[in-house]
Amino acid sequence: MIVSWKWLQDYVRPALGPEETADRLTMAGMNLESIEPRGDDFAIDLEITSNRPDCLGHLGIAREIGVVCGAAYAEPAAAPPASAAPVDGVTRVDVDCPDLCPQYIARVIRGVKVGPSPEWLRLRLETIGVAPVNNIVDVTNYVLFECGQPLHAFDFDRLDGGRIVVRRAQAKEQLEAIDHRTYTLTDAMCVIADARRPVAIGGVMGGAATEVGTATKNILIEAAAFLPSSIRATARALSLHSPSSYRFERGLDPERVDWASRRCCELILQVAGGELLSGAATAAAPAVRAAEPIVFRFARVPRILGIDIDEARCLEILAALGLERVAHRPGVDSTWRSPSWRRDLTREIDLIEEVARIEGYHHIPEDATLPTAVVVSRPDDQVRQRVQQVLAAAGFFETVTFSFTADAAALLFEPPGSAPALQIAPAAGEYGSRLRQSLLPSLILARRENERRGTLNAELYEISRVFLGLDAADPATQPLRLGIASGRSFRELKGVLEGVAQRVHPGARVSARPLECPGFVAGRGAELLLDGRPWGWMGELDRQGHPSLAELKLREACTVAEVGVSPLVDIAAHERRQTPLPEHPAVARDLNFVLDDTVSWESLDELVRQSAGTALESVEFLDQYSGKQIPAGKKSYVLSLTYRAADRTLTGAEVDASQAAVLEAVERILGGVQR
Incomplete structure (x- = not known):
């Protein structure tokens, strides 16, 4: 953004020259690219960050100069004379x-x-x-x-x-x-x-x-x-x-x-x-919504900045920036509303940063004597790091949200079997008074905010605690959980969770069984099991049928999941057995079964593993289909079986015998028919 020095002087007249004024702006966080003489004027090139569109004009720069240099700022009244003709x-x-x-x-x-x-x-x-x-x-x-x-x-x-x-x-x-x-x-x-x-x-x-x-x-x-x-x-x-x-x-x-x-x-x-x-x-222009009040606590300034800035100076800086003071408790705090041109000021920390910026970053002391210590990585930290690696590789972004939720937000998703939520008094402002029992309401709101800003495919996750009781010494009352909100399908997200579990322990198995939950589309919710133990739940959000979700008006389908971190820590401690790389080739065979709609993949997978014998190395899900070629009330599962022996190459007869055992078991126990 190039500005004219003489033009700026129409609105503000600092006691300093153009070079000194530009230096002051630089110290206040507005980087100077160059300053060049142009006749009897100076062209000042400043770098304007994306959060400061108010500085994309001479008035905005002049306002900043007025604040950092302590000079009076004034702008034209803009009152053109008009005729009587309408x-x-x-x-x-x-x-x-x-x-x-x-x-x-x-x-x-x-x-x-x-x-x-x-x-x-x-x-x-x-x-x-x-x-x-x-x-x-x-x-x-x-x-x-x-x-x-x-x-x-x-x-x-x-x-x-x-x-x-x-x-x-x-x-x-x-x-x-x-x-x-x-x-x-x-x-x-x-x-x-x-x-x-x-x-x-x-x-x-x-x-x-x-x-x-x-x-x-x-x-x-x-x-x-x-x-x-x-x-x-x-x-x-x-x-x-x-x-x-x-x-x-x-x-x-x-x-x-x-x-x-x-x-x-x-x-x-x-x-x-x-x-x-x-x-x-x-x-007709929509009514401009007044900015939410921001409480500025004076005691927070030295805690955050490491220096004590006088209360009167803080008030002077915030008023000079155009903020409206709503309330003031001397020695305690003051409440402000940000002006219409500074929509980037929404939190207390934003105001503290503005005070530091105008007062001067050079006043903040440099602490060169930083203590050092050997950091011992705990098991839960190691698990958390592995989970983050898998989710980052899968295209997810980590979020950090508040531990409080408003009553309306909590209704977006209520975890199965949840008890009445813990309340705090007074409420934490706009964030409500409930200590959250689930990460999913916060993630759903974060996904909706991304949609509002044009990002329709935000893949989000959070690792944080939920609050089920007051006893902080009891891990069961404040468990660490992983929450995910995604635009992917149910199967894709389950595959991501399988990848998470197997990154923690290669032998981990994730299974699911049907779960009816008010926030999920009927038939598209599941309880998740990790090695047969309860782990969490997942499902597709019912965006139209659930009252609170319908009011939120999510534009895109959203699948969510919430699982415990402690079960992952438990399986991470299991002994890992090293096996040599296979020396003999594998044999892969595909099977296609028609089964009743009520038969789950987990039950089919378990039966196949039990009946195939010791030569079975892996079972892989390929597809599920129901349609014109499948009778009503039925569905088709396509799976791939891999066989391998550690000491020899399997013969076709051996593989055929294992396949026959699988076919017989599926037909006898599950009533399946091979297509």
Whole structure:
């Protein structure tokens, strides 16, 4: 982000020069890339991190300078004079896709004179590397780089019907953009249209058909808010990235949209003349939800930072950053709401970091005398590491969630046989008052949050404790568990769990038996057994039938599992027997059985192992099928058997005898028929 030093001085006048001010910003966490003289000005190039879209304009940088340098900050009022003629008489705005464009503001200026921009405007744009075009386009660019809010000017007389329709593009609809390239759109993209055709790609680039030129007399100024994930997907799909899309992708201040529109009109009236119609054609913007209050405890500052920052100084810094103080208990804590432009401030630790950043990281002492000790790895730590390795290799991401749950969240999944949950008083804010009895509600909410942000295939797991009693000395009351939330099928997730168990001990066997649980789709829940002992449960979430899950509105199917870690620790301690690599070839045979629907894979697998004899090395599940070629009430299992002898090569007759024994046992005990 390149900013002009002279431009910044319109809003803040620090006592320091440009180099010293840039150094202060660097010490406050905003890296300086370069600073170069440009005539009587300086171009300052700063690295802006993705969590600070508020600093993608001169106003945001000026606000930061005001805080770190202790200088007064002020911004223009943006109050353009308007005529008595109402804008509603000449245009209107219809938003057909409020999910993609929640806010749209249009203002109309009549009688403008398009021409070159005045020198002051051209010089400021050239200082930051933007080529001047004409006075109308230059003002929209100026306001973009002033406050970070993108705008667009349409030639109003070229808008068919004189109105704006914000809608989804039609599949394969085409638009020639102002870069004079034609783009083919999809129905997932947002377009700005008139009564007949698209005239801009929403949030990305305007269209050539309504571009402002020397013949333009009347203009419509657009200021809008778009869904960041939609803009990101559109820009990527079209390989079309612009300063506007760059900002929309990161999420902008919803309260800045109208200010930017008014500011743009104010400057256009100054440099191009004309008459601003009164009012604005708007689509109803959703109410901006107030930020959740954040409690800032003064005692936490020295504990986290290692230095004591005076209470008054903490209050001064937070107020200077634009936070609203809701409550204050001297010597104890203060409660704040973050401003609309700082949505990255949501937790107490965020506020502590802001205090440290503004006070100066160089004040935090360096402790060079770090104690060292030999770390002894405990069995449960070793097991945990193996579990993490398997899940990471399978594409899962580890999450860390709070041990508390709200009452509504706990209803998303109630573990079989659970007792009333333990309560804490007072409640832990938004996180509720229940000590969780299952990891799954937290994982389900985490998966829903990922869906909301556009990640539909988040594969998540957590290893943490649940709370079943108050006696911390009794391991049974606070067991360590592994929870998984995945978009994979039941069988795929069971295979992942088998991989986890066999990574801990190669001889471990995971089996399942039917389990009916209110949170699972009927017939798609199972109790899991590890070497025949209860281990946990898994199933496919009932997203429509379960009231709490239906209210959550998960977009994609989700299979969950929760198992104990202590059974894994137990089998990890078992003696491991080393066997030499086989010297003789194996013989593989496939079998296909038709069985009753009630026969589980576990029962078939166990019977095959018992009846095949000592030459059987492994049994592998290949497929399950039920359909037109299978009688009603029946299903087909396909499995592969591997035979091998340690001291010789098996003959065909020996393998045939084992196969015959398997066929006879399955037919006699399970009523199976070979296909």
